[in-house]
Amino acid sequence: MLKVFWCILKRDITLAMRRRTDVLTTLFFFIIVVSLFPLGVGSERELLRELGPGVVWVAALLASMLALERLFAADYDDGTLEQMLLAGQPLSLLVLAKVVAHWVLTGLPLVFIAPLMAMQYALDGTAVWVMMASLAVGTPVLSLLGAIGAALTLGLRGGGILLSLLILPLYIPVLVYGAGAVTVSAIQIADTQPYFALLGAFLLAALVLAPPASAAALRISME
Amino acid sequence: MLKVFWCILKRDITLAMRRRTDVLTTLFFFIIVVSLFPLGVGSERELLRELGPGVVWVAALLASMLALERLFAADYDDGTLEQMLLAGQPLSLLVLAKVVAHWVLTGLPLVFIAPLMAMQYALDGTAVWVMMASLAVGTPVLSLLGAIGAALTLGLRGGGILLSLLILPLYIPVLVYGAGAVTVSAIQIADTQPYFALLGAFLLAALVLAPPASAAALRISME
Amino acid sequence: MKINWFKYASPATFYPVAGRLVPLFGIAAVVLMLFALYWGFLETPERLGGTNPQKEYYRIIFIHVPAAWMSMWLYLVLAGWSAVGLVFNTRLSFMLANAVAPTGAVFTFIALWTGAFWGRPSWGTYWDWDPRLTSELILFFLYIGFMALHSAIDDSRRADRAAALLAIVGLVMLPIIFWSINCPDPNNCAALHQRSSLGKIESNILIAMLTMTLGFWLYSFATSFVRLRGIILMREQDSAWVRELVADDGGAVQPKPGESDREVSA
Amino acid sequence: MLEVDHLSCRRGDRTLFTGLSFTLPAGTLLHVRGRNGSGKTTLLRALCGLLRPDHGHIRWRGEPITELADDFNRELLYFGHLNGIKADLTGLENLRVAATLDQDPCADADILAALARIGLAGFEDLPTRMLSQGQKKRVALARLILSKAPLWILDEPFTALDTDAVALLERLIAEHVAGDGAVVLTTHQEVQLTRGEIQRLTLGSVPSS
Amino acid sequence: MLEVDHLSCRRGDRTLFTGLSFTLPAGTLLHVRGRNGSGKTTLLRALCGLLRPDHGHIRWRGEPITELADDFNRELLYFGHLNGIKADLTGLENLRVAATLDQDPCADADILAALARIGLAGFEDLPTRMLSQGQKKRVALARLILSKAPLWILDEPFTALDTDAVALLERLIAEHVAGDGAVVLTTHQEVQLTRGEIQRLTLGSVPSS
Numbered sequence A, B: 001m002l003k004v005f006w007c008i009l010k011r012d013i014t015l016a017m018r019r020r021t022d023v024l025t026t027l028f029f030f031i032i033v034v035s036l037f038p039l040g041v042g043s044e045r046e047l048l049r050e051l052g053p054g055v056v057w058v059a060a061l062l063a064s065m066l067a068l069e070r071l072f073a074a075d076y077d078d079g080t081l082e083q084m085l086l087a088g089q090p091l092s093l094l095v096l097a098k099v100v101a102h103w104v105l106t107g108l109p110l111v112f113i114a115p116l117m118a119m120q121y122a123l124d125g126t127a128v129w130v131m132m133a134s135l136a137v138g139t140p141v142l143s144l145l146g147a148i149g150a151a152l153t154l155g156l157r158g159g160g161i162l163l164s165l166l167i168l169p170l171y172i173p174v175l176v177y178g179a180g181a182v183t184v185s186a187i188q189i190a191d192t193q194p195y196f197a198l199l200g201a202f203l204l205a206a207l208v209l210a211p212p213a214s215a216a217a218l219r220i221s222m223e
Numbered sequence C: 001m002k003i004n005w006f007k008y009a010s011p012a013t014f015y016p017v018a019g020r021l022v023p024l025f026g027i028a029a030v031v032l033m034l035f036a037l038y039w040g041f042l043e044t045p046e047r048l049g050g051t052n053p054q055k056e057y058y059r060i061i062f063i064h065v066p067a068a069w070m071s072m073w074l075y076l077v078l079a080g081w082s083a084v085g086l087v088f089n090t091r092l093s094f095m096l097a098n099a100v101a102p103t104g105a106v107f108t109f110i111a112l113w114t115g116a117f118w119g120r121p122s123w124g125t126y127w128d129w130d131p132r133l134t135s136e137l138i139l140f141f142l143y144i145g146f147m148a149l150h151s152a153i154d155d156s157r158r159a160d161r162a163a164a165l166l167a168i169v170g171l172v173m174l175p176i177i178f179w180s181i182n183c184p185d186p187n188n189c190a191a192l193h194q195r196s197s198l199g200k201i202e203s204n205i206l207i208a209m210l211t212m213t214l215g216f217w218l219y220s221f222a223t224s225f226v227r228l229r230g231i232i233l234m235r236e237q238d239s240a241w242v243r244e245l246v247a248d249d250g251g252a253v254q255p256k257p258g259e260s261d262r263e264v265s266a
Numbered sequence D, E: 001m002l003e004v005d006h007l008s009c010r011r012g013d014r015t016l017f018t019g020l021s022f023t024l025p026a027g028t029l030l031h032v033r034g035r036n037g038s039g040k041t042t043l044l045r046a047l048c049g050l051l052r053p054d055h056g057h058i059r060w061r062g063e064p065i066t067e068l069a070d071d072f073n074r075e076l077l078y079f080g081h082l083n084g085i086k087a088d089l090t091g092l093e094n095l096r097v098a099a100t101l102d103q104d105p106c107a108d109a110d111i112l113a114a115l116a117r118i119g120l121a122g123f124e125d126l127p128t129r130m131l132s133q134g135q136k137k138r139v140a141l142a143r144l145i146l147s148k149a150p151l152w153i154l155d156e157p158f159t160a161l162d163t164d165a166v167a168l169l170e171r172l173i174a175e176h177v178a179g180d181g182a183v184v185l186t187t188h189q190e191v192q193l194t195r196g197e198i199q200r201l202t203l204g205s206v207p208s209s
């Protein structure tokens, strides 16, 4: 069981390392989207400070969603996904391994680049830490939820944009509490703990429910 | 010449109509992205009014860019693009036909839905008209420029996100003047005409330069 | 008495039943809606009193609120049939879910639209990011997502099952989404609690509103069944009973199933 | 081993076959033939459980494959129109992953031997995207050498292969059948076996609408 | 018609062939053979101008194809590993677009006749995504019937076709050659012509690195 999990995880990470641009592009997309906003809305410090958490989180949402499109697509196109379905291994385990690899490659880098982004929006010390923490807990939820959508839209023409239509509404709770935690951290008296408790609960629920749902979706899509 | 142009234009529009959702999903993506922001940044009317033009334009950029990914990809995968290269017709003409079809299907609808989005951000009458006009002139530039990027990233894994990396920086002038026109229209004394003159100039330049550039990029990518 | 429900779970049996029910529900719906409009416009107070005196335009409530209720109820129905379909693998349930979706989307849209037009005179804006409005908008996206996914897939069986799974995932997420919008700040959620004002409402208004809801409900049945009959005909093209039906109308020739033979050699 | 009972499948609005029944004992090869579009691929995918048939049952050692699920999959090796190899991994890495998924315990030496046998010595360390059409197919076929699965389902395995590779593949199939395995395969060519029984199943030509 | 002069091509770090020269007069078929990975596809793509050779020249009616560009393309029909048809369009629509691009003036009746000849009567109005592997290939092959191009370059055109279709395709090629056309083709099968000359070119086996 564990061996299979590691095998898939290693495979996906090796594949990504063969094409290092893939990892970097998600990151750059995130950076570019965050940096575009000041161009569109002007650059008053106060306005930007208010916008910051929301923009960073929306950008994280979009980046995570875009990267998701490729979660199963490549495996589907070359037939390796078909082989996974027929491997005689629990499919949710394989799915979980793929999602974990995906998060390590696309979600984790966002956490580390966040401080740079926060700087552009004039956020201060605590807010930056809270933003990193909220991204660290929130982005795995995005990857897990997104996997369901990716599995459902597998092989459909225009799948990418259809995927975003299906998945973005489901991302809303993570967005609300993720961005909320950062906004609130600016106020001295307010407490960010309930936000993190909620995000953590989402993560646990997603860890349990999303892999089987994605596996079911994959079986449907491969028919 | 003209016959070939029409043939490709008609083909692409027929293809899109076979899958009507494709057209609608770009539109809904736009709508969803625009609607996500207030959830992330809060819903004070004044703040939203200031944000409005920027958010709508950034969303238009993202929607146009995402849709672009599929501009040549489908033709590449099934080999029809190879056939177009060997058709003995000027390739830039074929590219132009594809870009025009693409804009009619994904850019034009944004122009018409924009008033609804403007409403969500509490923009007033003139601003709405200016926004529609700026989108009408600006989105074709996005499609034309995007075609170059789409041609360059053809067939690369993770092309979608690489594409955005190449193209978003080129989109910046359109974003700045497009959103600028709308913001400025709120101020009585300011004049939007220079903005539109610039956007128009971009459009003309893109119309002349982008198709041959995309054609050249296609030849490189297909080798 | 024991009814064989599975008998009615077959499209062939349900098709004529639905056919007979459509005019029944349709007429009842029209009558109820007309009555509700009459009652709402003529038998209710000219303006609402209280702290916020509303003018004549409050009458939009007779469409707005029933539509909002229906939009939520129909999503439950949609997800319910989807679950039944996935669990028992009954084709009819998927078809029902598909038939309900457009009606649900239309009611959601009506609720949004009428709400917006109501908001203009009473709040001075078409749109505000009020939690309730936002939730309704997201419900609309869920409906659109369901229909978009279904129509993006050629193979009807895959389309049914994929869309059904999406509907169920949506249903699980829905309470979380609504709750997060209603309570964006978990530090003081209780303060944000929204109270329905239906209890204090005048009885005439209540009558009109409930009648309209019932009318909408029957309308949903009628339109869903009409759509369902269309879907059944399209899906069951190949089956004997549809071929008979079409042949009665002088319809098209149907393909014969392919034969197969086999030989064994050493 | 494999029993098929009154199977019928449809794709889109077209019924491809109805009432198809056969049994495939150990040590037999079933050659499914038929014109283009007669439903060979559809039948093979149904036999794998990838596609749910409209009616009828498929049983493996007496039990329905829908109930066996993963247990059936472990005894099965399917080879479809797609090769099922990653273009960015080398032949060696591809086969290593495949072996882990199939739970065939095999060392790198086994894999290298298999690759050499299939005629890819010297290409083990190239990403498969750098291989030609036929070489890619060979990488995928190396799984046949490594696998211990008793049932092979092969959809047009001979396309894109040159004559040497075709001969080798025929030998592999014959060995598997001789070793009490079962094979279902489609191809437009003739198939010979030195030992073991060949059944031929011809799917009817598709009626035009 | 086609002259190839000291051509050499490499893919990756591997030189596939060097100093390859031949001329292909009208009314000839060139059968390119070779093991998997010997460079057949590479050669064919170079002949079309899709791939730039390392050294050497390719001339069409005496002029280099790089200079002729679109004029050469108009006289060429290439048929690669991919079919070049849109899955969402019907066979009829696909061929209509192909005809316009190739500037073959042909009416719908011609196209329908071509589809019928290739054995797809009754399938004209189905989106090609609903067709089987072999049927898709047939739609693409219908272009051979419609085209007026004197030079055909066909990369493994026989794969996935059933015996009827193979026979038909062989007849089409023979007719084209008999009508003073030129054909370059790769296939692992044997090719016969009733009339016209067959040249055979065997690409060497690949040196292992």
Ligand code: HEM
Pocket (backbone or CB within 6 Å): C061, C064, C065, C068, C069, C111, C112, C113, C114, C115, C116, C117, C118, C119, C120, C122, C123, C126, C127, C132, C133, C134, C136, C137, C195, C196, C197, C198
């Ligand atoms: C786009 C705008 C609007 C939307 C999407 C919307 C949505 C909804 C929904 C979903 C409900 C039912 C909720 C429930 O009963 O639990 C509802 C009820 C109601 N809405 Fe709206 N609404 C909008 C605008 C307005 C406006 C402008 C007003 C009044 C000024 C209004 C007043 C009411 C009232 C009085 C109810 C009755 C239910 C109650 O008393 O809680 N709505 N609306």
Ligand SMILES: Nc1ncnc2c1ncn2[C@@H]1O[C@H](COP(=O)(O)OP(=O)(O)OP(=O)(O)O)[C@@H](O)[C@H]1O
Pocket (backbone or CB within 6 Å): D129, D130, D131, D132, D133, D134, D135, D160, E011, E012, E013, E014, E016, E034, E035, E036, E037, E038, E039, E040, E041, E042, E043, E206
């Ligand atoms: N994109 C590529 N990059 C690097 N090397 C490549 C690439 N594509 C093919 N090759 C190498 O070029 C050689 C020839 O490939 P080609 O596709 O021309 O062979 P082929 O003769 O058509 O073989 P087949 O009969 O298998 O189709 C192979 O050895 C392969 O390793």
Ligand SMILES: Nc1ncnc2c1ncn2[C@@H]1O[C@H](COP(=O)(O)OP(=O)(O)OP(=O)(O)O)[C@@H](O)[C@H]1O
Pocket (backbone or CB within 6 Å): C155, D011, D012, D013, D014, D016, D034, D035, D036, D037, D038, D039, D040, D041, D042, D043, D206, E129, E130, E131, E132, E133, E134, E135, E160
């Ligand atoms: N996705 C699909 N939707 C609808 N019909 C389909 C689909 N795929 C295949 N078909 C139809 O099913 C029939 C059988 O297809 P199948 O792929 O099983 O044929 P096949 O025997 O494998 O043919 P070939 O020798 O060409 O590979 C074809 O007539 C085709 O039109």
Ligand SMILES: [Mg+2]
Pocket (backbone or CB within 6 Å): D040, D041, D042, E132, E133, E134
């Ligand atoms: Mg097949």
Ligand SMILES: [Mg+2]
Pocket (backbone or CB within 6 Å): D132, D133, D134, E040, E041, E042
């Ligand atoms: Mg080749």
